[in-house]
Amino acid sequence: RKEVEQDPGPFNVPEGATVAFNCTYSNSASQSFFWYRQDCRKEPKLLMSVYSSGNEDGRFTAQLNRASQYISLLIRDSKLSDSATYLCVVWNTGFQKLVFGTGTRLLVSP
């Protein structure tokens, strides 16, 4: 089992839709969690840090469920510009390293 797993998608949604991605992690001792956004052929950019139970930033909400070992990203009122790959990143306390998921691709259509 991979340390961090994401549904690769793609998720095809119309503009204005609400979409949610899940990311599961295997190390129960993980402390820090992040969502990154990566556009095609560009570098990943930090979207949100998730340090406690979750947080919200405009149309984006991240939640952490420690009992089930997953974090989620909810995007409300999807825009065309939200089309990208969303990467889940988890801090592996045991190995002291950040572990990237393979990413979930989102396509928002008019």
Next chain:
Amino acid sequence: EADIYQTPRYLVIGTGKKITLECSQTMGHDKMYWYQQDPGMELHLIHYSYGVNSTEKGDLSSESTVSRIRTEHFPLTLESARPSHTSQYLCASNRDGNSPLHFGNGTRLTVT
């Protein structure tokens, strides 16, 4: 906005050439990383450093080498480029191991 810079942005080079990809950050971060990513594929950690004179190999075996003589500078060198080295190379840094990574804008390498 993160202050981490990579040069060159694009590089096309012939087989057998020696190349150095530059990465510099002005944030005073001790921890720096090199990732390799093919189009549409996942990121692979190839090298990292937790401070000056500290370098380690990452999860993916790479024929490249790195050095960390100064805190702000983490260059990656390929002694003899091959077509299999064609990829995007991303440099990143963070303040602590579990804090967010800041990425440079990448070097897209093509070896012909």
